[in-house]
Amino acid sequence: MSGTTGIGLIGCGLMGRIHAWELSQHADKDGVPIVPVAACDPSTDARQKMAETWDFASLNEGADAVLEDPEVDAVWICTPTFTHRDLVAAALASGKHVYCEKPLAPTFATVRELQDLAAESGLVCQVGFESRWQAIPRFIRLLLDSGELGSVMGYVQRSDEVFPETSFNPNVSEWRASVEQTGGGALIEHSIHEVDLLCWMFGPATHVAAATRSVLGREVEDTAALTITHESGVVGTLMTIWNRMEGRDENRFEIFSENGTVEATWGGVVLDAPQNGIRVHRGDGKAAPDSPLITADYLAARGLHKPFFWARVADAAFLQAVRSGSESPCGFDAGLAAHAVVEAAYRSAATGETVAVADVHTT
Numbered sequence: 001m002s003g004t005t006g007i008g009l010i011g012c013g014l015m016g017r018i019h020a021w022e023l024s025q026h027a028d029k030d031g032v033p034i035v036p037v038a039a040c041d042p043s044t045d046a047r048q049k050m051a052e053t054w055d056f057a058s059l060n061e062g063a064d065a066v067l068e069d070p071e072v073d074a075v076w077i078c079t080p081t082f083t084h085r086d087l088v089a090a091a092l093a094s095g096k097h098v099y100c101e102k103p104l105a106p107t108f109a110t111v112r113e114l115q116d117l118a119a120e121s122g123l124v125c126q127v128g129f130e131s132r133w134q135a136i137p138r139f140i141r142l143l144l145d146s147g148e149l150g151s152v153m154g155y156v157q158r159s160d161e162v163f164p165e166t167s168f169n170p171n172v173s174e175w176r177a178s179v180e181q182t183g184g185g186a187l188i189e190h191s192i193h194e195v196d197l198l199c200w201m202f203g204p205a206t207h208v209a210a211a212t213r214s215v216l217g218r219e220v221e222d223t224a225a226l227t228i229t230h231e232s233g234v235v236g237t238l239m240t241i242w243n244r245m246e247g248r249d250e251n252r253f254e255i256f257s258e259n260g261t262v263e264a265t266w267g268g269v270v271l272d273a274p275q276n277g278i279r280v281h282r283g284d285g286k287a288a289p290d291s292p293l294i295t296a297d298y299l300a301a302r303g304l305h306k307p308f309f310w311a312r313v314a315d316a317a318f319l320q321a322v323r324s325g326s327e328s329p330c331g332f333d334a335g336l337a338a339h340a341v342v343e344a345a346y347r348s349a350a351t352g353e354t355v356a357v358a359d360v361h362t363t
């Protein structure tokens with residue numbers, strides 16, 4: 001690769017602008033040789049907002065202008081989920097490295113197709129999972145990997161936020177309430193992040209039993225409860241909720257191991273919520289926390305106090321893979337693994353049976 005990496009961006013909505021902003025910070029502050037070449041969105045308003053975010057050399061209505069630009073090396077796909085398939089396929093056919101927002105696609109069959117295309121292309125592909133890049137989950141992963149707490153026995157993970165549709169929150173979009181356009185609700189559209197986190201932390205999942213509900217009357221589920229068994233033997237539960245509580249956005253994660261417990265709370269948007277932090281109890285009879293409480297102050301002191309900081313870290317990992325010619329640490333294979341668990345959960349909710357993840361891959 002030449003001295004610079006040309007950036008293309010498709011979709012100038014919420015996520016497109018978050019990535020553009022974080023990339024602009026890399027370019028300006030970290031001296032990373034990246035160039036904003038071309039972006040697109042059919043919406044004039046979205047293009048205007050992008051113009052205020054980062055100075056792309058061209059802002060276009062359609063994706064062809066981005067994909068046909070020889071100066072573009074890597075493309076961020078930040079459009080509604082149902083559009084990802086065609087855009088990813090076209091980007092790979094144009095020889096561009098691809099960062100695609102999650103979920104990769106509304107159906108598992110399409111996700112499998114995209115993973116096959118990615119593997120055949122030899123290009124760097126990354127999926128926009130957020131949780132594994134956040135400071136608190138990374139701290140927990142390091143702690144578990146150290147072996148200090150012994151074998152993990154089980155976990156409880158809960159994630160809740162306001163239903164991300166305009167009628168509940170003016171800052172988001174209508175397409176999120178359509179099964180056809182998203183594949184589902186709180187589980188696939190939001191907590192696929194947590195599913196990825198759980199597989200990244202505890203290894204591949206083998207079985208899922210789940211129930212889903214739609215309490216708010218949308219066609220996608222707003223409530224899902226999963227029991228997940230991992231190949232490692234670890235078992236745990238995931239509860240995901242889209243409610244009516246604007247301004248609230250919280251993850252609560254508790255891990256139980258033979259020599260200790262970990263309790264953590266964090267928000268993607270409300271980073272400075274007073275309840276955010278992590279507490280580790282070790283099995284020596286002392287109840288007091290003996291690990292630093294990670295709060296907004298703690299993160300700010302390290303330059304990490306900023307909503308959406310995870311996107312900067314995720315983008316940096318992708319750029320590093322592109323520039324070094326190595327695989328992304330969060331490739332489409334991770335997307336396939338998380339989508340398989342989500343698909344197993346939907347099948348379980350529909351049948352009332354526990355579903356083997358291996359069966360999802362073969363049927």
Ligand SMILES: NC(=O)c1ccc[n+]([C@@H]2O[C@H](COP(=O)([O-])OP(=O)(O)OC[C@H]3O[C@@H](n4cnc5c(N)ncnc54)[C@H](O)[C@@H]3O)[C@@H](O)[C@H]2O)c1
Nearest residue numbers: 011012013014015041043046078079081101102103130173
């Ligand atoms: N990683 C995360 O934490 C996170 C958070 C929110 C959304 N997402 C995902 O990001 C993707 C985009 O979500 P969003 O919140 O930015 O949506 P959004 O509705 O705010 O923005 C989508 C934009 O894409 C544009 N668009 C639609 N079709 C297009 C096309 N063919 N070519 C170019 N532009 C097109 C729309 O005009 C719109 O401006 C979705 O897959 C969503 O699930 C990820």
